[in-house]
Amino acid sequence: MIFTVHRAVFVKLLKQVVGSPAATDNEVLRLEAHNMQLKLSTDRAGAACAAIITKKGVAFIRAYKFLPLMRSFKGRKTLTLEITPEGLRISNFRVSSDIWLAIFDNPATAPAQLGADALKPPVHVPTDDLLTLADIPRWRRNV
Numbered sequence: 001m002i003f004t005v006h007r008a009v010f011v012k013l014l015k016q017v018v019g020s021p022a023a024t025d026n027e028v029l030r031l032e033a034h035n036m037q038l039k040l041s042t043d044r045a046g047a048a049c050a051a052i053i054t055k056k057g058v059a060f061i062r063a064y065k066f067l068p069l070m071r072s073f074k075g076r077k078t079l080t081l082e083i084t085p086e087g088l089r090i091s092n093f094r095v096s097s098d099i100w101l102a103i104f105d106n107p108a109t110a111p112a113q114l115g116a117d118a119l120k121p122p123v124h125v126p127t128d129d130l131l132t133l134a135d136i137p138r139w140r141r142n143v
Helices: 007-018 063-071
Strands: 002-006 028-034 037-041 046-050 052-055 057-062 078-084 087-090 093-095 100-104
Touching: 002 007, 002 046, 007 028, 007 037, 007 046, 007 063, 007 078, 028 052, 028 063, 057 063, 057 078, 078 100
Parallel strands: none
Antiparallel strands: 002 052, 002 078, 028 037, 028 057, 037 046, 057 100, 078 087, 087 093
């Protein structure tokens, strides 16, 4: 998903949709770029603005991290955002992939919201190749 948007309008809409500060750390922002329009929505509110869409798509982003990030680009007139499985790129600045939760190429088949399971941290499942306490010699356990 790639789009270019006017920064001031985008930040203003984010403040209205997400709230300043975000209501909860678990709030998810849905960005939909399609038909020269960028739609922003959460469970509570939604808004839309004009944008130059290079590649359409839908992305679900952690709202409490995204709003402060967009505010940090003060002084720029427009922002080009590229959201890929590798992460988020804003103009020439790359952000790690932990800010977004899911990406869909086709807005028609993308869900309206994500389930609560997407917000949970990944559960570490032990495998056979991990060491356990039984593998450590008895004399090392008392240290």
